[in-house]
Structures are given as C-alpha cells and as structure tokens.
Amino acid sequence: MNTPTFRNWQSVREEVRRRIHAREWAPGDLIPNEADLAVEFGCARSTVNRALRSLAESGVLDRKRKAGTRVAAQPVARATLNIAVxxxxxxxxxxxxxxxxxxxxxxxxxxxxxxxxxxxxxxxxxxxxxxxxxxxxxxxxxxxxxxxxxxxxxxxxxxxxxxxxxxxxxxxxxxxxxxxxxxxxxxxxxxxxxxxxxxxxxxxxxxxxxxxxxxxxxxxxxxxxxxxxxxxx
Amino acid sequence: MNTPTFRNWQSVREEVRRRIHAREWAPGDLIPNEADLAVEFGCARSTVNRALRSLAESGVLDRKRKAGTRVAAQPVARATLNIAVxxxxxxxxxxxxxxxxxxxxxxxxxxxxxxxxxxxxxxxxxxxxxxxxxxxxxxxxxxxxxxxxxxxxxxxxxxxxxxxxxxxxxxxxxxxxxxxxxxxxxxxxxxxxxxxxxxxxxxxxxxxxxxxxxxxxxxxxxxxxxxxxxxxx
DNA sequence: CAGAATAATATGTGTGCACATAAAAACATT
DNA sequence: AATGTTTTTATGTGCACACATATTATTCTG
Known part of the structure; x- marks a missing residue:
C-alpha cells in the first residue's frame, strides 16, 4: 500500500475534505492533531495548519486550542455574496x-x-x-x-x-x-x-x-x- | 518621531486598513511590497504576507504576482451569510x-x-x-x-x-x-x-x-x- | 521594428523551529 | 465534594530561509 505525500496545503485540504466526505471522519468527530497529520501526510505542520485553518474558515471544521479539531457537526453553509456597485x-x-x-x-x-x-x-x-x-x-x-x-x-x-x-x-x-x-x-x-x-x-x-x-x-x-x-x- | 513596531499580523492588517481609510493609500494605488513593509513594520515578511492576504480575501486589496499589491479601486462589499439549519x-x-x-x-x-x-x-x-x-x-x-x-x-x-x-x-x-x-x-x-x-x-x-x-x-x-x-x- | 528569448521581481508557499495561548485534565487543598 | 492551582497539550503565530511561479521589463535576434 502506497502512502502518497501531500506537498502543498491545497492538496492536504482536498484530502481532508475527501475523508470528511467519505465519512472516514464523521460530523462531530475529533480528527488527529496537526503534528500527527503532518507526519502522515509527509509535510510540515504549518502546511497542515494552513489547510485546516482554511477549512475552519469555510465552516467545515471547528477548531479549539487544546480541545483539538473536529468535523463541524452542524455545517452551516457559508455563502459569500459580492455586493458590487x-x-x-x-x-x-x-x-x-x-x-x-x-x-x-x-x-x-x-x-x-x-x-x-x-x-x-x-x-x-x-x-x-x-x-x-x-x-x-x-x-x-x-x-x-x-x-x-x-x-x-x-x-x-x-x-x-x-x-x-x-x-x-x-x-x-x-x-x-x-x-x-x-x-x-x-x-x-x-x-x-x-x-x-x-x-x-x-x-x-x-x-x-x-x-x-x-x-x-x-x-x-x-x-x-x-x-x-x-x-x- | 517614533516608529511603532507591529508584532503580529492583525496589527499589521489594522495599520494597512488605517492607511487606506486615511487615504494615505488611495483606491487603485500600488502599495509598497511585502519586503519593504516588513522592514518598515519591524516584522517578518510572512507576517506582512498574512495580513495582506487576509485583506485581499476580504476584497480590500488586489494582489498579483510581480505586479504588486494595490488598494481595490472598486471595493466590493463581501458579505458572508451563515445559512444554518x-x-x-x-x-x-x-x-x-x-x-x-x-x-x-x-x-x-x-x-x-x-x-x-x-x-x-x-x-x-x-x-x-x-x-x-x-x-x-x-x-x-x-x-x-x-x-x-x-x-x-x-x-x-x-x-x-x-x-x-x-x-x-x-x-x-x-x-x-x-x-x-x-x-x-x-x-x-x-x-x-x-x-x-x-x-x-x-x-x-x-x-x-x-x-x-x-x-x-x-x-x-x-x-x-x-x-x-x-x-x- | 516585431517577435522571441531572457532576466528581474513581487507574491505564493514550504520547512523547521520556537514560543504564546487557551483550555482541558490532573492534582492539591480546604 | 467543591474549589483553586498546576500541568499538559493542541492550536496559533512569529521568524528566517529557500524556492516556486506568474508576470513584467529588458535584451536579443531576424
């Protein structure tokens, strides 16, 4: 079994998205911490951090210091409206x-x-x-x-x-x-x-x-x- | 004249916001590059990058590689709606x-x-x-x-x-x-x-x-x- | 002079490290 | 058992550096 490496934060984000979507990580679940994911993905912790932060911003993940990162149980759809002139x-x-x-x-x-x-x-x-x-x-x-x-x-x-x-x-x-x-x-x-x-x-x-x-x-x-x-x- | 230092990315973001608001940097203007701002603010380039990236995400700045960063000429109001259950x-x-x-x-x-x-x-x-x-x-x-x-x-x-x-x-x-x-x-x-x-x-x-x-x-x-x-x- | 090749440059991002901070958990004290 | 204190731990962030990449500016070439 090969473990692909994820060299950039976008691919890490996609992989996390995939796992949530595939219910490998179900809503409400605590996911592994950044350090462990970094090891698993073969990248730096900051790269994982960037990916998870991005997902938290879009409402897919809930993050709290020390408590860890969990899949949002109640994923609010976050729609961004551009209100132009x-x-x-x-x-x-x-x-x-x-x-x-x-x-x-x-x-x-x-x-x-x-x-x-x-x-x-x-x-x-x-x-x-x-x-x-x-x-x-x-x-x-x-x-x-x-x-x-x-x-x-x-x-x-x-x-x-x-x-x-x-x-x-x-x-x-x-x-x-x-x-x-x-x-x-x-x-x-x-x-x-x-x-x-x-x-x-x-x-x-x-x-x-x-x-x-x-x-x-x-x-x-x-x-x-x-x-x-x-x-x- | 004292030059205050900006130690975190939020304070850098606030200072940039202030300058735009005070019209020190007018809409459409090219602002100094990250490296120069980092020197001026007394922080690392990555800190400036974080601040400017955040402002670009909220539509205040337009950024393009090599071309530089400019104040959005047409600031679209970006409203984020949370559509809950x-x-x-x-x-x-x-x-x-x-x-x-x-x-x-x-x-x-x-x-x-x-x-x-x-x-x-x-x-x-x-x-x-x-x-x-x-x-x-x-x-x-x-x-x-x-x-x-x-x-x-x-x-x-x-x-x-x-x-x-x-x-x-x-x-x-x-x-x-x-x-x-x-x-x-x-x-x-x-x-x-x-x-x-x-x-x-x-x-x-x-x-x-x-x-x-x-x-x-x-x-x-x-x-x-x-x-x-x-x-x- | 037009168009292609090349250099220069600003942002974008990865890495490794250190330390800050919030919050849970463990422990001690009353 | 209730309360306060300390420890532990996961995330948050700063820094220095390197290299990637997009795009502009410049130089070369026919």
Whole structure:
C-alpha cells in the first residue's frame, strides 16, 4: 500500500475534505492533531495548519486550542455574496446601464432612519432617491440617507450624473456595516417608479455603513421583480 | 518621531486598513511590497504576507504576482451569510421550534426541477413539503426534491419528526452548491399554509446542492413576511 | 521594428523551529 | 465534594530561509 505525500496545503485540504466526505471522519468527530497529520501526510505542520485553518474558515471544521479539531457537526453553509456597485452589476450582465436621479433634498428624516443611524432626531440628513436602469428598463430603486456631518463633500455633490451608490464608494470610507435582505411589497410609489403592478414582491437590501461610531449612510435598494441574488457554496 | 513596531499580523492588517481609510493609500494605488513593509513594520515578511492576504480575501486589496499589491479601486462589499439549519435559526431567536410535514411522495418532477437537477426527465424524485414553525406560528415553507439515486437512505426516511432540512445535513454530504435569493409573491396555496394574505411578498432561498456531478437536492424555502436575512460587513 | 528569448521581481508557499495561548485534565487543598 | 492551582497539550503565530511561479521589463535576434 502506497502512502502518497501531500506537498502543498491545497492538496492536504482536498484530502481532508475527501475523508470528511467519505465519512472516514464523521460530523462531530475529533480528527488527529496537526503534528500527527503532518507526519502522515509527509509535510510540515504549518502546511497542515494552513489547510485546516482554511477549512475552519469555510465552516467545515471547528477548531479549539487544546480541545483539538473536529468535523463541524452542524455545517452551516457559508455563502459569500459580492455586493458590487449597481452599475457594474448591470454591465456584467451585458446590459446598458442607466441612471435617473429622482430626488435630492436635505431634510429631517423619520425617526426610524435617525434611530437606525443614531443621529440626533432633529438633525437634517441628505436624502437621495434614484432609479437604476438596465437597458432602459427599471432595475432598482435606491433610497438613501447620507450623514453629511460625516461625509461633508456630499453637500456639494448633485448626484445627477453619478449615483450615490457609486460616489460614496469612492468618497466615503467605512469601517463596518450591517446588511439585511428581505422581501417587501411595492408601495404605490415604488410600483410606479419601477413600472410594475402595485403589491409586487420586491427584493430589498438594507444597508447601514459606519465609520467607527458614526453612521455614514443608510440605503434601501428595491429591485424590480425577477431579480435574484446568486452565489455558490 | 517614533516608529511603532507591529508584532503580529492583525496589527499589521489594522495599520494597512488605517492607511487606506486615511487615504494615505488611495483606491487603485500600488502599495509598497511585502519586503519593504516588513522592514518598515519591524516584522517578518510572512507576517506582512498574512495580513495582506487576509485583506485581499476580504476584497480590500488586489494582489498579483510581480505586479504588486494595490488598494481595490472598486471595493466590493463581501458579505458572508451563515445559512444554518432552520431549527437552529429559530431557537437562536429564543423561539420554540415546531415542524409539520405536509407531503412526502415519490414522483416525476416538473421539467424545471429535473432540468435544474440534471436528472433524467422521467426519473422519479422524492418530493417533500413541510412547514417550519416558530412559537407555533408559520415560519417557513420548505419545498424540496431529493435525488434518491444519490441519497438512497432517504427512501426509508419518513421526514415526520425530523425535517429534510436537518436530516440531509447529517446524511447527505455535498461538494458544492448554488444558492439564490429572491422575492416572490405567495401563491394561494403558500399563503394558506403560511396564514398570510395571498400575493404577500415572501423571501425565497433556492438552493441546489451537488455531490460532484450528481445533484443531491433542490430546495425552495419560502419565509413568512417579516423575515430578514442579516449579516455584517 | 516585431517577435522571441531572457532576466528581474513581487507574491505564493514550504520547512523547521520556537514560543504564546487557551483550555482541558490532573492534582492539591480546604 | 467543591474549589483553586498546576500541568499538559493542541492550536496559533512569529521568524528566517529557500524556492516556486506568474508576470513584467529588458535584451536579443531576424
């Protein structure tokens, strides 16, 4: 019986994947430690470490110091979504991108917005509403509030030619954010803007981004019916 | 002027993040190479490598051999979703989980299903329809097709007590899968099952999983209105 | 001058070693 | 038996070095 050697971390990862898949190591099982695997695989421990770390990142393994490494009992599917600038998303589909500014105004937002953005209730924010088009057909509504106390330069930007979606990417760095995906019924106004029947089911992405403790912007993107956010796992 | 040293890869990553954030390195800029940064930071090149690799994985940097490392011009927000077993999702919310099997039958699926699963058009698949409950209220409809040629043991499983969602996790390993998120209008039947008005907007997750070239299962999960899939970026 | 061969270079990764750190396990103490 | 302390151990990480590999820049050649 020959014992093949695994000289790089990718091949080690594949072999571990294979063993889990073949139920040689069942969910919940403790697997041999790094040093032993290194000997078995004929490589350095750091190589095994790299492979196991990668598998832990993708949720296949659970690792704990001293406790060891075990096959995840409850393998959560970890899907990574790439949320790009809408223009790029449209152009990647081979469609022609279009953009229409609907509204731009500084105003005091409803409490739900100032609450989520943790701004003073009476503070004015910049409100931008726009429509993104793919091949001249409505693609998504962007409804956004911008904290001009944080993004000063937004005050002097009209958002007539370039969308806030894209402009902010370049001009407003953020440290972290929250994102939520849901389904909502189109309001009368949304339905009109998108040219769809009222009550249509729309895919919604809600995102708030933060620069440390200050909110930068809060946006709701409402996609026309038929939109699907896809990824591989 | 003191030059602080960065002894671990996380602190190097933070410093690089800070420089990008402070626009010391602007989007599109080429940053110094690993060796130079290692000297500047007073650490080994491998430590810098670890930090930069981590940032590249999260989409902040673009790296190419010989060409060097540059700040991503178009930083895509990379959101990682953890799609857990529904029972766990419900219980994590502090609610009591419930499960109701609606239907279980072996039948020839519609062409859309056999097409997506790449099974023979005439081949029978196991169809399971079930309702997941949170605190006795409808939470999500699971509509699933299982390829029993791949998951033999599913034939003898009734799915009366344990959901296919959960059972398959333990019994049907997969190598990869596709996943899609969308918004759909509730059909009359869906609306009845969920106890919501017809035409309600439902959040849908469609997933097909594969074991190498064979499809394992295809599922559509329809969540009751109000559901939101959240994550941080 | 175009195209092919060659050199240069930045990242990618393997190795061996050392030590840090978290957490379980063993042990001691009350 | 409950509690606190020490030991043990598996993973986490840093370092120095070497070589691999992809890609660009340069030089050579017809």
């Amino acid at each position: 809408i223009r790029h998303e449209v152009e990647e589909h081979g469609a022609t991108y279009g953009y229409l500014l609907i509204e731009r105004a500084e105003r005091v937002p409803p409490a739900s917005i100032s609450g989520a953005m943790k701004t003073r209730a009476a503070a004015k924010l910049l409100h931008v509403r726009a429509l993104h088009l793919a091949d001249d057909a409505p693609y998504a509504i962007e409804d956004r509030w911008i904290n001009t106390d944080v993004v000063h330069s937004a005050r002097s930007e009209g958002f007539e030619a370039v969308s806030a979606n894209e402009w902010l990417m370049k001009h407003a760095p953020y440290t972290h954010g929250d994102i939520g995906f849901s389904a909502v019924q189109a309001t009368v106004s949304d339905a009109e803007t998108l040219g769809v029947p009222p009550q249509s089911a729309l895919f919604a992405i809600d995102r708030v981004t933060w620069d440390n403790a200050s909110s930068v912007t809060k946006v709701r993107l409402l996609f026309a019916p038929g939109y699907q956010l896809r990824t591989a796992i | 529904i029972r766990h999702e419900v219980e994590e919310h502090g609610a009591t989980y419930g499960y109701l099997l609606i239907e279980r039958a072996e039948r020839v699926p519609p062409a859309s299903i056999s097409g997506a699963m790449k099974t023979r058009a005439a081949a029978k698949l196991l169809h399971v329809r079930a309702l997941h409950l949170a605190d006795d209220a409808p939470y999500a409809i699971e509509d699933r097709w299982i390829n029993t040629d791949v998951v033999h043991s599913a034939r003898s499983e009734g799915f009366e007590a344990v959901s296919a969602n959960e059972w398959l996790m333990k019994h049907a390993p997969y190598t990869h899968g596709d996943i899609g998120f969308s918004a759909v209008q509730a059909t009359v039947s869906d609306a009845e099952t969920l106890g919501v008005p017809p035409q309600s907007a439902l959040f849908a997750i469609d997933r097909v999983t594969w074991d190498n070239a064979s499809s394992v299962t295809k599922v559509r999960l329809l969540f009751a209105p109000g559901y939101q899939l959240r994550t941080a970026i």
